[in-house]
Amino acid sequence: xxxxxxxxxxxxxxxxxxxxxxxxxxxxxxxxxxxxxxxxxxxxxxxxxxxxxxxxxxxxxxxxxxxxxxxxxxxxxxxxxxxxxxxxxxxxxxxxxxxxxxxxxxxxxxxxxxxxxxxxxxxxxxxxxxxxxxxxxxxxxxxxxxxxxxxxxxxxxxxxxxxxxxxxxxxxxxxxxxxxxxxxxxxxxxxxxxxxxxxxxxxxxxxxxxxxxxxxxxxxxxxxxxxxxxxxxxxxxxxxxxxxxxxxxxxxxxxxxxxxxxxxxxxxxxxxxxxxxxxxxxxxxxxxxxxxxxxxxxxxxxxxxxxxxxxxxxxxx
Numbered sequence: 001x002x003x004x005x006x007x008x009x010x011x012x013x014x015x016x017x018x019x020x021x022x023x024x025x026x027x028x029x030x031x032x033x034x035x036x037x038x039x040x041x042x043x044x045x046x047x048x049x050x051x052x053x054x055x056x057x058x059x060x061x062x063x064x065x066x067x068x069x070x071x072x073x074x075x076x077x078x079x080x081x082x083x084x085x086x087x088x089x090x091x092x093x094x095x096x097x098x099x100x101x102x103x104x105x106x107x108x109x110x111x112x113x114x115x116x117x118x119x120x121x122x123x124x125x126x127x128x129x130x131x132x133x134x135x136x137x138x139x140x141x142x143x144x145x146x147x148x149x150x151x152x153x154x155x156x157x158x159x160x161x162x163x164x165x166x167x168x169x170x171x172x173x174x175x176x177x178x179x180x181x182x183x184x185x186x187x188x189x190x191x192x193x194x195x196x197x198x199x200x201x202x203x204x205x206x207x208x209x210x211x212x213x214x215x216x217x218x219x220x221x222x223x224x225x226x227x228x229x230x231x232x233x234x235x236x237x238x239x240x241x242x243x244x245x246x247x248x249x250x251x252x253x254x255x256x257x258x259x260x261x262x263x264x265x266x267x268x269x270x271x272x273x274x275x276x277x278x279x280x281x282x283x284x285x286x287x288x289x290x291x292x293x294x295x296x297x298x299x300x301x302x303x304x305x306x307x308x309x310x311x312x313x314x315x316x317x
Contacts, residue, residue, distance in 0.1 A: 036060045036136035040073055042121070042129045048072040051131060060115065060138050062108030073134065078104035078112055085117070092121040093129065102139060114143040158208055159215030162229035167237055170227040171289040174241040175282070181242075184283035186249035188238040188256065189296035190218075193274045193308040195234040202269070209266050214273060221259040222252055237293070246281060246313070253277050253311045261309070274309035276300055281314075 036057030041049045053068045061068070061076060077085050081103040088099040098120040104112040118135040154166040162170065174185045192214065199207040211234065218228045218236055227239040238256065240249050257275060264271040278299025280292045295314040303312040 031055065036115070036134075036138075038068070038073070038134045038136070040132035040134055042132055048074055057136055060107075060113065060136060061105060067108070076106045078106070080104070088119060089132070092119065092132070102143075105136070113138060114140040156215075156230040159212055159230050161215050161219070161236070162227055164229070164231050167227065167229040167231070167239060168289055168293075170229075171239050171292065174239060175287055175289060175292075177241070178283040178287075182283075183241070184243040184281050185287070185292065186240040186243050186246075186252075186279060186281045187292045187296040188240065188249070188253055189278040189280075189293070189300040190236040190238070190256065190260075190275050191300055191304070192234040192260075193276055193304075195273070198271065206266065206269075210264065210271060210273065213264055213266065214260055217259040217262075218256060221255040226252065237296070243281065243283075246279075249279055249281060250311070250313075253279060257309075257311065276303035276308050277311040278303055279311065279313045 031054050033054065034056055036059075037054045038050050038057055039052040041047055041051050049072045050068045053065055058065055058068065063071075074082055074085065081101070084101055085103060088096075088101060091099065098118060100116065100118045102114060102116050105115045107113050116137045116139050118137075120133050122130045122133060124130055154163060154169075155161065156163045171185065171187065177183075178185050195207070195210075198210055211230075215228070215230060215236070218238070222228050222238050223240070225241050229237045229239070231237055238252065240252055243249055257277065260273055260275045264273055278296045278301070280295035280299060282292050282295075299312040299314040303310045306312065
């Protein structure tokens with residue numbers, strides 16, 4: 001009996017030592033990992049609250065440990081992501097082993113930071129949930145790079161206006177809405193007059209600066225709901241939505257013509273730039289985006305032939 005008891009005590013001591021070592025390894029990993037970690041309550045009043053946080057999470061959010069322990073996890077989740085997090089957490093209680101989401105998290109400065117959230121649920125030997133574990137990795141740098149690439153794919157790099165791809169997308173979307181609303185969609189097709197002379201006389205660098213200034217004037221002259229874009233070279237376009245009659249788009253064209261035609265000064269050199277403008281208007285099921293662009297382009301060339309620096313409407317007699 002004494003021998004068996006001695007063996008049992010040694011076994012218990014060994015188990016206790018192993019548990020202590022495991023706890024120490026977990027504590028060391030929890031504290032020293034470069035990834036944000038938190039233990040989340042899952043019972044009663046502690047549900048959703050931070051039970052324990054590591055230094056990496058404090059660095060990611062800018063909050064101190066005490067500040068985080070006074071908050072719930074959902075306090076840090078952007079409202080647009082909150083439902084996804086709740087649904088994922090509920091699936092853990094239903095049997096899922098873990099989940100992974102990319103969400104925006106609040107920081108102490110009031111800004112939002114993109115993070116990859118990996119959530120799991122720790123249970124006891126009977127299957128009863130003990131607490132949640134959250135691994136939170138900062139991915140804001142990657143997200144910013146992805147957003148920059150997405151922006152470059154849809155915008156002209158010189159002027160930051162919509163490029164041909166985005167113009168076509170916005171025009172198609174506007175026609176879809178117009179088919180339901182009964183409004184019309186208009187296109188202004190703009191070409192700078194004699195722009196080649198600026199490039200030939202002063203060089204392409206100066207020409208690019210003129211184009212950038214023209215783009216900024218175009219951006220300020222159109223309505224908030226319009227989409228200004230650059231198709232390439234000295235050709236610009238504006239997609240105008242929600243038109244009730246042709247007078248609305250003619251008013252936009254007049255503002256654009258006046259804005260671009262105002263004297264422009266760069267490095268002490270003054271330029272006088274005029275623009276020839278073609279307009280097309282359409283709506284309904286039989287109106288197509290590429291046709292509106294072609295009609296506006298043809299009207300612009302008519303404005304060129306009729307003396308430049310003028311506006312022509314497609315289909316006008």
